Each structure stands twice: as C-alpha cells, then as structure tokens.
Amino acid sequence: MEKSELVRQTLGEHVFEYVLRNKRAEWQDYRRQVSAYELDRYLPVL
Secondary structure (H helix, E strand, O other), X not given: OOOOHHHHHHHXXXXXXXXXXXXXXXXXXXXXXXXXXXXXXXXXXX
C-alpha cells in the first residue's frame, strides 16, 4: 500500500500518512504476540 500512488492520491497526503503510521504500529503489535502454537511448540524446550 505504501508504494501505491493511487491510494496516496485517493486518500490525500495527510490521510495516507496517517493510515500508514497506524498500519505500521498495528503490524508491530501483531509481531509482538505469541501464538498458542508457539507456546505449545517452543515453551517445553526452554
């Protein structure tokens, strides 16, 4: 999305940057989560 000139033009620069900033924060939050699978798979190894 961040490389899309169409989205940038459609939303406008201000809104486009706001959406990108929030999507990046959302992605970082997601990456910090540990799934049930990961806990079951890797916790016993520790």
